[in-house]
Amino acid sequence: MRAHTSTSLALLSVALFAVIVLKTSSGEAAKLEPLSLESSPPELALLMGELQRLTHKMALSADAGNAELANFYMHESLEQMKKIQTEVPEYEGQPVALLMDRMGLPTYATMQEAVNTKDKQQMLTALDTVIQSCNACHAATLHPFIRITRGTEVNPFNQSFQP
Ligand code: HEC
Numbered sequence: 545m546r547a548h549t550s551t552s553l554a555l556l557s558v559a560l561f562a563v564i565v566l567k568t569s570s571g572e573a574a575k576l577e578p579l580s581l582e583s584s585p586p587e588l589a590l591l592m593g594e595l596q597r598l599t600h601k602m603a604l605s606a607d608a609g610n611a612e613l614a615n616f617y618m619h620e621s622l623e624q625m626k627k628i629q630t631e632v633p634e635y636e637g638q639p640v641a642l643l644m645d646r647m648g649l650p651t652y653a654t655m656q657e658a659v660n661t662k663d664k665q666q667m668l669t670a671l672d673t674v675i676q677s678c679n680a681c682h683a684a685t686l687h688p689f690i691r692i693t694r695g696t697e698v699n700p701f702n703q704s705f706q707p
Pocket residue numbers: 587588589590592593594595596599635638639640641643644647648674675677678679681682685687690692
C-alpha cells in the first residue's frame with residue numbers, strides 16, 4: 545500500500561513537472577491563477593432559487609397559522625429581493641430592480657398586515673398576492689413558464705412550521 549502510494553506520488557510529480565515544462569516552453573506563464581470572479585456576474589436564477597426557498601417556508605408557516613415564523617420568512621424574503629435589486633438591477637435587457645419595486649415589493653405590505661393580524665386565512669390570502677406577483681413578473685420578463693405555487697400540500701423540510 546505504501547509502495548503503491550509513493551509510486552502514485554512519483555507519477556503525479558512527473559506529470560506536474562511535464563505540465564509546467566510544457567506550459568513554460570509554449571511561452572505561457574506556468575503560474576496558477578484563481579478564476580476571476582469578475583468574469584462571472586451574479587446568477588439571477590440562483591438568487592431566485594433562494595427567494596423561492598424563503599417563499600416556500602413563508603407559505604408553510606402561513607398554512608400552519610404560524611404568524612411569528614411567517615413574519616421571519618417575510619423579512620428574509622424582503623432582504624433577498626433587495627439583494628437581487630442591488631446585484632442584478634438588469635437581466636437580459638429586463639429592468640429587474642424596477643419591476644421588483646413596482647410588482648414584487650408592494651405585495652409584502654399586504655403580507656405584513658396579514659401577519660400582524662395573526663389570522664391564518666388572511667395570511668394565506670396575502671400569500672397568494674405575493675405568489676401572483678412572482679408569476680406576473682415572470683410573465684413580464686419573458687419567463688411565463690416559471691410558475692410558483694403555494695406548495696403547502698407536503699412539508700419537504702426537516703423543520704416544523706407549527707406554532
Ligand atoms: C423582477 C421580476 C421578478 C420577480 C418579482 C420575481 N422573479 Fe423570479 N425570476 C425572474 C426572472 C427574470 C427569472 C429568470 C432568471 C434566469 O433566466 O436566469 C426568474 C427565475 C425564477 C426562478 C427559477 C430559478 C430556479 O431556481 O428554479 C424561480 C424559482 C423564481 N424566479 C422564483 C421567484 C419567486 C418565488 C418570486 C416571488 C417571491 C419571484 N421569483 C419573483 C424575475 C422575477
